[in-house]
Amino acid sequence: MRGTVAIACAAVLLTAGCSTGGDPSEEAGVGEVTQTASGSGPDASQESLPVTTAPDDGAGATSTAAPAPPTDLGALDGPLREASQWVLDQLAPGATGPSAEEAEARFASDFLDQVPADQLELVFATFREGAPLTLTGVEDVQEHPDGSAGTVLTLSGDDPIRLSIRVDADGLISGLLLQPGTPSDLPEVSSWDGLDGQFAALGGTNQVFVGEVADGACETVHQTSDQPEPAPSGSVFKLIVLSAVVEAIGAGELTWDEDLTIVPELKSLPTGELQDRADGSTVPVREAAGLMISISDNTATDLLMDAVGPERLQAAVERVSDDPDRLTPLLSTRQLFQLGWNAPExxxxxxxxDVSEREQLVQELPEDLSALQGNPFAVNEVLWPEGVGWFLTGEEICTAHAVLQDQADTEAGQPVRDILSANPGLPVPEGATYQGFKGGSVPGVLAYSFYVEDGEEGAGTVLSVQISHERAIMANSFTELTQSALGLLVTP
Incomplete structure (x- = not known):
């Protein structure tokens, strides 16, 4: 049977190889939370990871897949329809492959540079193990200025699945995201106060914040406590880094096309894929920013933090927080690994x-991370009770989203909305026209933040959920409850 862990593991295989599987909250990483987890390290609890796929040129590839049952792909046409049907064929019972030759014909070369064709075959085989998958829905086509287009297919089987597909201007599959779909028995949520009670029943410390966003500001609609304490947020802090990047580009200090060089001292641990690229290789700022948000790539984050510098990061912190000292210095993901699990003293x-003492302590952190690399059990200790991590209030998280949406209206910020919406985190609620997402997790921490619009662009609502516990968190119930809460953001 395909479970959520299998889904997550498959997604990881399509990005950077799958390590030991586990519950989404048992990660020891700094990264993304979407719908199932695998791996270790900050945010290795990503529940759905973007799977970059490759080209579909429609030319001469001989498929070994058994024909899928008749399906209705709705209004899809051209390369996007062909790519969608090909993926469905690969998921059909009795299908095999894709072979290396077919992968080269169907998948973009930059993806195949990162993911060997034999891993693709393994992932598709994983999804063919359970009950046959049936196409149940096709969402609207999203067309992008670069000539690419995408859609989301919903499938039913042992478990519901959302399959996001994107093709580039050449008709090659440039994006593929396999996520758990919406369960049929989601908990009912009718009010924010009721949501607080349901979260409280799950245990741990829970902070829910809802805020309306307009003109770069956040107005509180609901918060769990009248005087909420800053709570651990995992990789949600990467929203602040993205804001600093946009400011640096607007000031002429960076460009989206500028290449960043991957060097050993800026390589972090998973989640992500850039830590596996060769020393001295380069990655454009735009790609790094996309990876930082969509798959919570830790090395991408640290490269960007180094590129913008401490002054830009500090200014970005001050834009969202009235207490910037709490987040100063803003730890990189590598520094979190160094401080949290490599330097207990x-x-x-x-x-x-205080701030000056913390800045000095950061300078004294041991550089060698070899004891943590490849060891999924080395970073499982819960650290947030000792004050290690990125602590934010729900209002600060909401303000970070508000600032980014405001920046998206500037020339420098044009890619921001695509970056934030590339991985929606959880299925987009019916009636929503846009959903941006950033989640985070470290041991004992689970965080979700969504910016959702159901009307005018630039005027939306933020839902932030922060969960902390002094042990590993079983994330499924929290995730399903958060999915139900998303529906409250959309006007009936």
Missing amino acids: VREQWAQA
Whole structure:
């Protein structure tokens, strides 16, 4: 049977190889939370990871897939329809492959540089193991200025699945995201106060924040506590990094096309894929920013933080928080690994240190991360009670989304909305016209943040959910409850 862990593992295989599977909250990473988890390290609990796929040129590839049952792909046409049907054929019972030759014909070369064809075959085989998948829905086509287009297919089988497909201007599959779909028995949520009670029943400490966004500001609609304390947020802090990148580009200090060089001292641990690229290779700022948000790539984050510099990061922190000292210095993901699991003697001093002392402690962190690399059990200790991590209030998270939507209206910020919506995190609620997402997790921490519009662009609502526990979190119930809560954001 295909479970959520299998789905997550398959997605990881399509990006950077699958490590030991587990519950989404048992990660020890800094990364993305979407719908199932695998791996270790900050945000290795990504529940749905974007799978970059490759070209569909429609030319001469001989498929070994058994024909899929008749399906209705709705208004899809051209390369997007052909690519969608090909993927459905690969998921059909009795299908095999794709072979290396077919992968080269169907998938973009830059993807195949990262993901060997034999891994693609394994992933498709995983999804063929359970009950036959049936196409149940096709969402509207999204066309992009670069000539690419995408859609989302919903499938039913042992479990519901959302299959996001994007083809580039040459007709090649440039994006593929396999996620758990919406369960048929989601909990009912009728009010924000009721949501607070349902989260409380799941245990741990839970903070829910809802805010309306307009003109770069956030107005509180609901929060769990009248005086909420800053709570651990995992990789949600990467919204602040993205804002700093846009500011640097607007000031002429960076460009989206500028190449960043991958060097050992800026390589972090998973989640992500850039940590596996060769030293000295380069990645454009735009790609790094996309990876930082869509798959919570930690090395991409640290490259961008280094590129913009501490002053830009500090300014970005001050745009969202009235208490910037709490987030100063803004830890990189590598520094979190170094401080949290590689230097317990330094960690003991961290919570009681002031800003200048913390800045000094960061300079003293051990550089060698070899003891943590490849060991999924090395970074499972829960650290947030000792003050290690990125602590944000729901209002600050909402403000970060508001600032980014405001920046998206500038010339420098044109890619922002595509970057934030590339991975919606959870299925987009009916009636929504746009959904941006950034999640995060470290051991004992699970965080979700969504910016949702159901009308005018630039005027939307943010839902932030922050969960913390002194042990690993079983994420499924929290995820399903969050999915139900998304529906409250959309006007009936």
